[in-house]
Amino acid sequence: MTFTKKRKQRMSILIAVMVIMALLAGCGGGSGNSAQKANGEDDKSQKVQLQFYMLGDAPKDLSTIEAEINKLAEKDLNATVKFNYTTWTDWDQKYKLLLSSGQPIDLIFTADWTQYQAYAKKGAFLPLDDLLPKAAPALQKFVPQDMWDGVKIGGKIYTVPGTYKEYVTNGFVWREDLREKYNLPKPTDIKSYEAYMDGIRQHEPNMKTVSLNSDIKGNLHDRYTELVTKSIGALPYGIGIKYEKPTEVYKFWGSDEQKEELNTYKRWADKGFIPKNVLNVKDTLQDQVTSGKAASIFGDNPTRFNDMVIKLKASHPDWKLEYYPFPLTTGYATPVHPIHNGFAIPKSSPNPARALAFYEKLVTDKRYNLLTQYGIEGKNYEVKDGYYHMIGSGSSNGFSREGMNSWAWRNPEYMLFDSGFDRVKKIFAELDKIQKPDLFTGFAEDYTTYQAEKAALEQVEKQYLYPLQAGLIDNVDQGLQTFLQKANQAGLEKIQTEYTKQWEAYVKEKGIK
């Protein structure tokens, strides 16, 4: 008797709680202020606030810039914008929450490294094909058609690609003053690079020959495959695809190529190029060079190289850095894929048309563009001889160049550069001569069928492959055997078959030969 009574009580409480939840749910439902008419047209007479989401940290002067932009946008589009920043702390988790919670967001940053392809495939973004000609015709014209085609996932456009062409391909970075002093060879491939490092080891025993940190796979392996095996991109799961033969998939793990790679690291470790504690180093590669701790970097992109040169010019004017791009050795350079920088409209956006119209302004209207890229002229920056010039220093100026992390809406026609950037432009011009399209980044991997195996394999890699790549294992062949055995147990076969299938479908769809 008492039991049933208690149960009744419990039930009634549960029901009460549910009712309250439902009420709360009802209350907050209409938080996004949509100005869409019933037929899907944008009603411009209704004022809206757009929610704009960016990665990274907000610049200090953001509120001033936002106010200026809103003044313009209110007049032109009857809209105001709120710029939100996720910060770099747990940004990938936040990004996931923002897209899965159905929060009203009108514009959000996309890139290959924020898994644009996967999110687009899962339906997190709004397809823009029909919306573009109506809401942002100028933007549609401004972005070249092949870029629109490049960002298509499953035949639909989900993001507005950035149009600025840059190369984030890698290249050797080394201390030219030391090279001249000891008359060492210029690094252009693995052999000459090793000779350079040998020389540094001999003459500067206290210096690290190469700047490394705990991210061994990124520091060594990814660079190595770009330079030596001419891989199509940073491929996962021991898959090998060469740029020249994009339709041929082979097993890189266990191949002679990989053995040669691992033996190289072993040799480097024996010579003392790779420190024993490398998996614990947290310093950035660049800092190690600019502080004089290390004498080279095995692969960095031209823009970062330039940042280092500028930094050194202020602190150590007598040091010299030099750069040699890998593409000059491999024979081809791939400019960034259109997916690399872009802005998408999430499914949850209450005002997709207005958001797109605003984004068009941001890209094509010089006033909007300069404000959001460089800040307020005279306060944050000034233009001298056509060059960008920051007022004050990075710590006193509240809005540094591209301080809003505005990489996606750069407009090549309005862009201002620091005078030091000429160095990068020169490298880019060289790479332009041998440019070929990036074939890899448009590929959208779908790992739902082998998620468990993927997680298991990642563990195996960490435990058995990273030490091999850091040259910490004495017997390379044996270590590789152990790793392969463990990887097979984790389900490598299944992953590779699935991946190959997907890749072949992609190659066929895009007509890559």
Place this chain on the structure above:
Amino acid sequence: MAIKEDVYTRIFKIISYVIIIMASIACLLPFLLIISASLTSNESIIRDGYHFIPQQFSLEGYRTVFTFPEEVLRAYGVTIFTTVVGTTLGLFLMTMAGYVLARKDFKYRNAFSFYIYFTTLFGGGLVPWYIMLTKYLGLLDTYTVLIFPGLMTPFLIILMKNFIRSSMPEELFESAKIDGAGDFKIYYRIVLPLSTPGIATVGLFLALAYWNDWFSSSLFINDPHKYQLQYYLYNVINSMQFIAQMGAGTGVSLSSDMPTESTKMAMAIVVTGPILLLYPFIQRYFVKGLTIGAVKG
């Protein structure tokens, strides 16, 4: 005349002193390292590593922090505000809840207790929680979101309930009722004054939780002006790690206003410093609250 200590007591004392001294050195050394690093030039930290005596003395870390001191101060303000408001409100709500649940003549007390207890066993998970707070309650970017979710902790409510039940006999409420006191009067004239040890314990837990909170800021705050202190610090340190992780593959160039090692250390000192100075003065309350709580469990 002093009583002579026997040998064992003395040995015990010596051993315990040695242990305590070693433990406090273990606690102090890292802190000294931070102080020293904050006074070292950044380059020297990367080149030579951390040292107890700065290899290259420099104040650049502090200079960078204090170019924009209002940011740190604002974060401080937010944390103090949420801690004070959250603790006061939370204490009020939890003592009320504890009192109600402790009353034997409250018919649904078992059901309510079960409901509260149930949430400690099964949570909805991060995504529903996030959706609830942002979409349905619309708390994104408000101070409320920093305070609201922490107000009622099931564990502390149960603690409070048990405390009230075990220390105040039912007859007390009865006699108060006979004397003409209403429920609310009983609550603030009898229950509150009698449960100060419980309040101290729960209050301490709450205050610490609010002071150390960074997660709510991380998820729900976009406006840098509303960051809590811990998150502000965490974020500064994290940005640096992000750059190291992303490697060269992205072409993201953020070098201009990256915090350097020495700046991070200086920031840590600036952020923890005031509490460190304050601590000796409030320490005895901490000790009291904890020990009373321990005895009364």
